[in-house]
Amino acid sequence: MITLNDYLLVSGLLFSIGFAGVMLRRNIIVIFMCLELMLAAANLSLVAFSRFNLVDGLPNYNGQMLVFFIITVAAAEVAVGLAIIVALYRRKQTTHVDDINSMKF
């Protein structure tokens, strides 16, 4: 049988993959995708918790509400983030994070 730990493990692994991607990749759009991956991993553990902690025989919908909001916010974030990337690209002609390093001492 599948247990909650299995879901959490898969979720954690997905999160780790996303995190590794953020640290290793240089293309800002791919980094952004990896961020989405991490959000999705968080969603997975939320839904798993929701399903494994029944309330009156039904999943705990509070958890799913959180997922709902995360997805909504993530959608807004993607829109704004991609707009920023486009603006950045117009200015610097690059999406490579090593070239975007003007905010330092």
Place this chain on the structure above:
Amino acid sequence: MRELFSKKSSLLGLHVDLILLTSRIFFHMSSVLFWIFAVTMLIFGSLVVVLKNPVSSAMSLVVSFIALAAIFIMLDAFFIGIIQVLVYAGAVMVLFLFIIMLLNLREEKGRKFNIPAFVGGLGVTAFFVFFLVKLLSGFEAGKAPMPALGVENMNDAEMIGRTLFTNFTLPFQIVGVLILVATVGVVILSKRELK
């Protein structure tokens, strides 16, 4: 009220019913299916990181999200599963692809491979996984099998809607404002000349 709702079976309701039916079948072989989906998700997730071409990464991400949606459905979170497909795999990823095309990004050209960064990143990730496994091995409550649902006919979308419009009305409104703000922000950011 609930009967009224289910009788008024909209297209979405019909859809949910259909998925409900299939989920019953899945349930018995869920063990196998879960691992299939989980492994798919992780492999394609890894491909997002590994593949050089951003378009390939995006496509891998789509597959990964679809597998994730399947896992959601196995967890009886039909509504979440569906919007995962619709919003993420659909809208968001299309946006990503659109931007990639717009900026005409190619494969990353032969950049210098930064070995310390690579080792550091993988090290941190490894630590993270190590802690995860260590933590989960000690999490006894998580070792129980999945409890059966207490109701025969679960109307997922209805329950989400009820919760959303009763307990979460204020956050819902706030999210509405947030999306408006995001829309305005995107419009301003997309202008060529910022004034």
Place this chain on the structure above:
Amino acid sequence: MIAWIILLAPLVSAAIILLVTGKSRSISAMISVAAVAVAFVASCILFGQAETEPMMIAWATAGAFSIEIGLLVDPLSKVMLLVVTLIGLLVHLYSLGYMKEDDGKSRYFASLSLFMFSMLGIVLADNFLMMFIFWELVGVSSYLLIGHWFSREAAAQASKKAFIVNRIGDFGFLLGILLVWTLTGALGFGAAAAALGESGASAGMLTAAALLIFCGAVGKSAQFPLHVWLPDAMEGPTPVSALIHAATMVAAGVYMLVRASFLIEASPDAQDVIAIIGAVTALGAALIATQQNDIKRILAYSTLSQLGLMVLAVGALSANAAMFHLITHAFFKALLFLGAGSVIVGMHHEQDIWKMGGLKNKMPLTFMTFLVGTLALTGMPYLSGFFSKDLILVAAFAKDPVYFWVAATASLLTAFYMFRLFVVAFMGKPRSQAAKTAHESPKIMTLPLVLLAIPSLALGWDFVIAPFYKVAHPEIPTLVIGSAIGAFSLGTAIAFLLYRGRDKDPVLIPALANKFYVDEIYDGVVKRLNDGLATVLAFFDRWVLDGVVVKGSSAVTWGFGYVLRFLQVGNLQAYSFIFGLGVVGVLYFVIFRHP
């Protein structure tokens, strides 16, 4: 009701001028004149009416304590209203001529209206608090008026000086009001007077209250040692000097003392102090006046001296004499100031009397009216000043002969310096080009002079003053009346003998010419004190506040920032790596180090 009209008409005028008609100067002037005319007519009507219950308005309420504003209409305030509005009206008219070409005409008339409002508020106030509010308003408007030509350094300094010196007195006044309130639990004049008898306050407390209240009068009525502002206030336009610094504002102090005389009556010690200060002021100012050369300054010191006499009368418990002299003085001193203004205009803004001379023929109308004013002030028998001054002398004589002799000497000096001014300025030959080409002022300026000359002449006669103000008729000792006439004759004679036909001052007494060095002493003391304090504070500011607190904190912040900025490598992945390390660290402590 009509009392409110009197009070509010000038306020409305000031508001209209400030808000609406500021741009058009002549309309502003007309509005202001109209407002004071309305106030004057209303005062006349009010005078004819029987006494009415004051209209009270609860202004502020806090628990059981409530402050009411109400207008007190009694014979005292009625006659004072007449004086203030009549002189105010004449000064307004005179200003039409005097300020004709002034750029700040609108501002001037707005300030004048504001001043009228405040002054009428003082006259009508029925409690200490309301009086104090208007008292301060008078201070503000006098500041505005003295500093009307604020681009002139001297005027700006004088207005500041007047305001600050007044504030010193007002501070005591405020404390006095609070003390009276503490003692009696009442702020209204009537209520406080009634409650004072039953309050059982100790003599010391009563003296303190009376003297603190007197502090306010010392400031406003320019008594020694706070007299220094009044002569400097002559930097303002001359009509202002006439209105404020002769007839009304400085009279406010005496008026207030008369209102609060119940308090002074309760404390013999306070009476002595008040009488002494009045006597010192009267004599000192008269002495200084004998050696001044600026026509307005002579009049200013004369005002000080006369106010000193009034205060002396208050201290001698003769509020009646003080009020009588206040009223007569208001008219002839306003006349003198306006006459001086006329001379100044005629002399093309020359104020030094030694540059005048022979104005008798050039400015006949001014000469005549000025003579009337001088005679009235110096106490020529059967002119208004004679009667009122006599009453003060009687009161002083009754208190202690010493006060009487001081007052008599002051009268003698008054006659001396006024005729010195008169002889030097109007008689003899012109001493400068300006004096040769002097001309009579326009009618709008001479008309108020004539109008003021009439009461200056006649106000002392019993059948003239009786309908307006009930003057007591004590028995006048022969010594008093004899010395009054003697002082007048002697002073006049000396002045004529000494100054007739002279081209420069034959007598030079530096101490008097320099006003007993009071300003210099204040300067020295205040400066020393200021410098010492400032040095200490500057040290504190420079080294403790600036050095340690400001620069220290900025240096610490800067230092941390300098160190921390090396973490800002500018590379996204480096940040995420550090972030990841942090998360791993937190996880480590949460999971494995959890107790």
